[in-house]
Amino acid sequence: MTKKRRTIALLMDYMRGEFQSSVRIGVERAAEAHDVHLIFAVGEILAGDASSEAVQNSIYRLVAAEAVDGVVVASGTLCNYLGVEELRRFCRSFAPVPLCSIGLALEGVPSIVVDNGLGIEMTAGHLIDDHGRRRIAYIGGPPSNGEARIRAEAYRRALDARAVPYDERLVAFGEFTIDTGRSAMREILDRGIGFDAVVAANDNMALGAIELLRAQGIGVPKDILVCGFDDVGAARYTNPSLTTVRQPIKRLGAIAVETVLRMLDGEDVPELNLQQIELTRRESCGCASRPVVVRPLTVAPPPLVAPPSLVAPPLGAPSLGGRRDELERALEQAVGIPAAAFGGWPAELLSALEEELEGREGRFVQALERLLDMAALEGVFLDLFQGVITLLRAQLRRPPEDPAAAATNEALERLWHAGRVLIGSASVRADGRQRLHVEVTSINLSWSARWFSTCLSLPLLKRMLASQMPRLHFTHAAISLYEDAQRTTLKPLFLMEDGREVEPPAEIFPVQKLAPPGFLDARERRSTVVMPLMLGNTEHFGVVALDSGANEMVYDALRLQLASAVKTVALHREMVRQVELRERLEQERGREESLVAARIQTTLVPEGPEQLQNIEGLEISAAMTPATEVGGDYYDVIPTPGGGWLGIGDVAGHGLAAGLVMLMIQSMVSALTSSNPGASPSAHIAALNRAIYKNVRGRLKRDEHATLLLLRYERSGRVTFAGAHDDILVCSARTRRCVGIPSTGVWLGVFPAIDAMTRDSELILEDGDVLVLYSDGVTEARNVHQEQFGLERLCAAIEAAQSAPVEVIRDRILSEVEGWCSSADDDITVVVARYRAPR
Known part of the structure; x- marks a missing residue:
């Protein structure tokens, strides 16, 4: 008998946020590696008001042992309005299902976290110790958020440790978004208190602060230095690039899945799993992004004959010698992408470079091209790899006093030039593909909104779903509507498998199953996004389950479109009922009213x-x-x-x-x-x-x-x-x-x-x-x-x-x-x- 494949659920508030996206990728990779089903239960930030929470986050309450074997909670994304005790109570409500928390340490709950306090101490300490700044403003997250409180306390500790006075007028709070970062920065500026640096509790608020400062004519880093926390993708290519604390977000997600699986296997797991962080210095603090300095590489003695080459470096080019390990670490740090991300990419690239130096023409460019292709599929900002060329160029350039230096350096320069051209063209192509993908997705969403808005009956809505879902790149979908007023059971409305509509089962099923029987525990491994079909704070219609292969921007937009379509159907049904009722009454007074109406109509x-x-x-x-x-x-x-x-x-x-x-x-x-x-x-x-x-x-x-x-x-x-x-x-x-x-x-x-x-x-x-x-x-x-x-x-x-x-x-x-x-x-x-x- 075949063993049933396990199912893990990830609870998160949003699909498109930088942090959320990285957590999702890490969790999904781990689910693939361990061959388990994955459910993304997407709701809202948890609210302190119980009634509001019940409305906005009904999907979380539906995640139970009937559908999942374990739960991962992205706690750092859910707790802006909850205290730690409230969040702990929320997590314990899933018992006896094994559960792991990401981002926030909870007593009695296995938690995968980074040292938030150390990260803020590192940024504040860097600004004070290395740049001599003494008036450092702080933009914190929501005071009720556990991570935000830890980071705010660390800011004060960093000042106290360096005898820098704490000034509460230099402190404001946001909600981890760019908009609230702008608002908090404006609040500090309006107080009229001088400052020379800003530390923000996350990158989004730091980027919002930079936007406002520049709009006010204040230069960054010319006038004010700014640091963030997280190292989201945008931090690397904004202008200026953002100095920040890099936390291994994808790794946190992967470890969380592994922790839940170990718990399911009966193993003991640590309550706290603390992952390392590092300070990444870039332009916003005045350091810019510099390649890591390592000791000079050994230089092989020049050969007796050094024939020139138009492409490959001449014989006698510098060898990598015994410095591979050091150089691999330097490459990883220069780009900011872990070596394990693409199968040990620094080692593979250096091996190709060694073969190129030995005369095997084209090996380095081929390896670089493969690396760029893999990075593009992962959504990595490809211009970061220019740092690889910069680092290698600095390490392999021969000193001018070497007799063969000119020819060797010239050949190497041709190689570095080819690498830079390849990176530049790959970056342009990747950006173009991304823009095209977003544009096509936006167009398809616009068309789906138009068609769904015309549906006045459920059969017509099903026909529209069958035609529109493949255009939005969905291959599996299950849409179910509540069958009873208490919302305890669901009835399938629409079912799609392998890109084709199939007849859904007629029977109703418990709401804790989330989707029709067999959909979430299919024979092949699946990752499925599950969301509530709802409008506003009161209107619940059902649950939608979609495969995770579509563009992230589609999910929330499609959910609202479908909820609006179901609402339209309900309105039309009620309208027809009311019209029929009214017609029966109007038959009794129709002639008199018609005479009055005709007079009104023709008179005007x-x-x-x-x-x-x-x-x-x-x-x-x-x-x-x-x-x-x-x-x-x-x-x-x-x-x-x-x-x-x-x-x-x-x-x-x-x-x-x-x-x-x-x-x-x-x-x-x-x-x-x-x-x-x-x-x-x-x-x-x-x-x-x-x-x-x-x-x-x-x-x-x-x-x-x-x-x-x-x-x-x-x-x-x-x-x-x-x-x-x-x-x-x-x-x-x-x-x-x-x-x-x-x-x-x-x-x-x-x-x-x-x-x-x-x-x-x-x-x-x-x-x-x-x-x-x-x-x-x-x-x-x-x-x-x-x-x-x-x-x-x-x-x-x-x-x-x-x-x-x-x-x-x-x-x-x-x-x-x-x-x-x-x-x-x-x-x-x-x-x-x-x-x-x-x-």
């Missing part, structure tokens, strides 16, 4: 051709025909100096309520455009939505919503528009063909705010072009065979009468729709405008 439309022709440069004709059960169609024509506004919309539903919403829209559009005729249409749409949502949802306690498209016309022919409605049709005077221009907004009254989802678009009218706006009562009119009139027939009618007066075009449209559908089920609205360019 522009009156007479003279009002329609008040917009300079536009010949306009329009008509609105209410249906038997009056809906909420709306259109308006509002002249303004130098142009005007056109509006068209449709309130969902029929009767008096729809008429009232339409009345609100008409009055607010008129007020907004009259008071600010030059405003952005998207701004008016967003303002209308807020008012409609408040009035309809809050005051009327109803759920009506509406399409609305606002167009701001300028005499030059430019039309700026925003909102959501049927396509704008423009029939070109040159081609006599219609072009449909879609709107990209969202319905009014569905969400409290739609500012982020609403944007302006533009079209340009040419002389003689015909612009047509219409309601869905035109295109969705059905004949006796239930066939819709459709957009194609509408375009044909417009094209057939393109050169005729706008009244003729309007009447032709109405005539063909009436001929197609003898009794309209919905209001029919048509607005036809021909543009006349200035003469």
